Amino acid sequence: MRQIAVTALVCALLPGLAPGQLTPDQKISDFQHLAGLYAKHYAPYEWKRDVSGFDLMEITPWLNKVAATRSDLEFYDVMSAYVASLNDAHDAYSLPSNFNTTLNFSVDVYDGVLLVDSINRTRLPGSEFPFMNGYELVSIDGVAAEKLLETFLRYNIAANDRSTRRFAAALLTVRPQWVMPFAPDVPEISTVVFRRPDGSTESHRIPWTRTGLPLATVGRYAAPLAAGAGDAEGAPDYIEPLNRLQNCQLLDRGVLSFGDNEPIFAASLGANFTLRLGRQSSDGFYSGIFDYGPYKIGFIRIPSFSPNDPAGAVTSFFQEVRYFQGKTDGLIVDVMRNPGGSVSYAGQLLSLLLPSRWSAVGFEIRASSGWVASISSSLESAKAQGAPPLIIAQLQGIKDAIVTANHELRGRTGPVPLIGLTIDQEPLTDPSGAPYAYTKPLMLLTDELSASAADMFAATIQDNSRGTLFGWRTMGAGGSVTSWAAGSYSQGSVSMTESLMTRSREVITPEFPATRYIENVGVRPDIEADYMTRDNLNRGGAAFVDAFLKAMSERIANGK
Structure with missing residues (x-):
């Protein structure tokens, strides 16, 4: 009872605040914590400042906005707006609400x-x-x-x-x-x-x-709550930093078929399409073969790069690729409406489509002291636990890159490989030296919702001149993402980009300067075709299917 009375008295002495609202000092503290997280961990800082014109370090106007808020919800709205100003698909501020x-x-x-x-x-x-x-x-x-x-x-x-x-x-x-x-x-x-x-x-x-339960106010606390796990910079299990860097995925955004196994145009695949995978909910892919004119054209949809069973999914993809190698004249791979996932898993699938030496996408990592501590601790833990040599070598390579960047006073490392130990990759071959990968003409379907690891997947196919990209530009979610607790009082959280994908070759687009980055730029198709038309909506994508089959048959005929 005494605590309740004291709380009521404190509220009464703070004019302009509704009961239960955060105090001005608590709001300022939590905003400064959020801005501090970005100053320390956000990889694309210079890119956003120089190209997009938003400097996250200029926080005075935002502090003024925070001071002007009259409720917790208005404060949350300012926190959200600050993060949104980065124009980063990975980055979003989340309220502690399930409504x-x-x-x-x-x-x-x-x-x-x-x-x-x-x-x-x-x-x-x-x-x-x-x-x-x-x-x-x-x-x-x-x-x-x-x-x-x-x-x-x-x-x-x-x-x-x-x-x-x-x-x-x-x-x-x-x-x-x-x-x-x-x-x-x-x-x-x-x-x-x-x-x-x-x-x-x-x-x-x-x-x-x-x-769910609507959030009206987060309430007032006499002292900060304990920080969430995302704030800790201690020693995790040795594999955790690699998993963190390899997380290139967007959360569900409510768009139709985003991350679904079945392609958005499934209703228009037609009688000449023979389904292989996709009948069972447990199938990790949707695949089959088109009989199109004189050709047999394989098709496989990769719904995301975060399957429930990665090892099983890689095995399934391998089996489909080997089947298509013997039974088809060309292969269409669909990564439209793909939210991304694991870099490692995406790399394993890429290795089954690239039959000769190829270059992977590199990652420029934010060179923070937290990363040095985390990687160093994980490296020692990996050695002590007898981790596989590949893991130890990866951790050592990342540590060396981050330490070098710190010594040179750079905010990011150079391009670091997250698929294997080097940017340049040798093809997978059988004992006789023949490639396991598909060797015939290849087409990749992309759209503006091909995100994160799907951005990377498309860039790798294009940079290695492996096949034709058909559809629309990819999203441009070009980095790995980590979640952080974003304030002890307000209890919000933020997802943040901690690395930048770097292509093996420079690209020029109308909107951006010449760059190797995927962030915001995306990957542009070789053949532009827009799925988002009224005709495709009304006819289940029939026009789009006709267009990509026609384009693929022409490439098969030309041996591309």
Whole structure:
């Protein structure tokens, strides 16, 4: 009782604060902690400062914004905005909330228009809500959908304008509070207006489905809470730093088929497609063979680079590649809507597609004192525990690169190999010297949601002139990502880019200076083809499938 009385008295003596809100000093402390994490650990700092024009070290304007906040939710919004200003697909500030609310349908950007592309008919039966896929979302509660989209962009940053607009479109109808501080501020029922394909409109009153507990205030604490595991810079198990560096993956962003085994155009594969893998939910890939004119064209979709059983997935991919080598004239690999995953796993799959000597993507690592301590400790632990020589050599190589960068007063290392011990890789061969990898013409399908490890995968295929990239530019999520506790009082967390992918050759694009970096730039296709059209939505991607099969058959005919 005495503690309650003291707390009430303290609250009464702090004018302008609602009961339970963080104090101004606590907010300043947590923002400075967040900014300090970025100053110490964020790898693309110079790239963002020089190319994007955002200097994360200039925190005075942000401290003023923090001081002006009147509630915990306003404070969270400032924290989120600071991270969003980096325009980094990996980096996001998350609130300590599990609240989510949805209208039970989704929209995406097709031909520049917000169109419905999925409906939960269990929640929204057609007899009561007869709108359909392909209808345009016009407004929600009288606010134009396009205006809402512009407002929501900073809550789902994805490294380039097009990817960001698509991710933000998902937030129009699905609003998680861990991303959007004010997500609970929706009515019980919203009035939603749609435009039919014939130009007429229809309106529906659609209820929001809520789950979890809304966060209104984090409360006030007499002393900081214990820091989360992400803040610790002590000695982890020896493999932990490698796993941390190899984590190149985005979390689910609510876009249709993002990370799904089945390709987005599965409905249009046609009668001339014979399915091999994909019938069982346990299948790690979706694969088969097209009979297209005089050719047999193999197809395999890699849904992500984070399978539940990596060793089993590599074995399955190897078996498919060997089968395709003997049974097909060319192979199409699909990494569209792929959120990324493990660098090591992606490297193993690449080794089964690259039959000659090849160059891997390197990683420039943020050369912090924390990394020196972590790698050094892991290296000694690995030696003491009798770790495999490859692991010990990898840890030693990373340590040497970080120590050298520190001695030379550089913020990052040079390009460090995370696939094997060297950037240049020898092909996998059988005892006779014949390659295990697929040797015939290859095509890679990419889009603006091919992210992180999928960015790396596409860059490796292109840099080694192994095959044709078909589709759209990749996202440009070009680094490895780690999560950190981002403030003892507010209890938020942040995902942060700690390395930069570096290609083996320089590229020039209209938007950026000549660079080897993948961050923001992405990987540009050799043949540009846009899946995000109204026609592909309405016909299950039929035009897109026809286009990539035609392009592949031409390459087979030309021996490419």
